[in-house]
Amino acid sequence: MPSVPATYYDGLTSTRQTAEVSLHPEGLALFGLDGRMITTWPYPKIRRIEGFSGTGLAITRLPEPGSTAEPRLEIADPAFASQLAARAPLTLTHGLAARRERWTVVGWAIAAVVSLLGLAFIGLPAIAGRLAPLVPSSAEVRLGATMDPQIRQMFGGSRGLKTCTNPEGVAVLAELVGRFERAGGLHLPLKVVVVDHRLVNAFALPGGYIYIFNGLLQKARSADELAGVLAHETGHVKLRHGLRSVIQAGGLGFLLGTVFGDFAGGTAIVYASRSLMQSAFSRDAEREADHFAVDLMLKAGGDPMGLARFFMGFGVPDPGGLAWISSHPANAEREQAIRDAVAQRTAVAAALTPQQWTALRSICQKTE
């Protein structure tokens, strides 16, 4: 039986050896180029392996007990390959590396299924809830800074949104906000503006951006009512509800954007801005923000019942005009929760003096 050239890997080193193979009665004999026999593989121990392109054959020898070596032999000669096939089983076997690779694929598939199941059973909101605390404040502030101009455009058109800047009112607002920041132990500074717009609305963006619409400021019948709404929105900031909504709307893309500092992917932001503008948080989030607001006012000044009074005070909401009221529906449960929280504590002081309240209500006499 003539010998043919072959390529041999001993399975212990990565060295590629040029060799010759020939068929012997006891097995496949392998010779080095110097004519020395390297090894003989008994036919029953020979298996075919994958990974050889062309008409030839790649084979291995089933390992000896206690050995992990996976020798490999590539034979390009088709005639020789078919003669070998007549003697050896040549069923396909998978090498250790291939088996390892297969398990890796299986592992990833299992991980993918588990995370999909997680998504199905826990849901995106819960995942967003778990991710939000991991986002650094600096990234949250940058996110808010990206959303702020979009909000201003949405309400103000091409001219942008008009902010109320009457100095006495601005000073009162800054003083109240400063008190809330200190008492609330916020993770970032608040940026509260009164917007010259007749809509009865207020909302919070990630990063501490809070917008109070003049319509709401004028509708409030006392400083405590206004302070209650501001305290509630501060709660949304403190509890990072806006950030959670954005993560939910933007999903993984947002998360990656945060990690890599790229907020260019605008659609998620626009979508999230819209839902935040409508103050569309879950009932749980609203309850948490109410609870935070009660605590905050008890610490920072103001009668927390002002918040309950504000949303209980308007009856059936007019969907066009009373945006905040319709997104924060008055219900007995909500009011009772505030009442209960207040009952256990005593308020320290009024939110604002009558003079301060008057000054704040005139904040939109000057705008820019």
Ligand SMILES: [Zn+2]
């Ligand atoms: Zn709210």
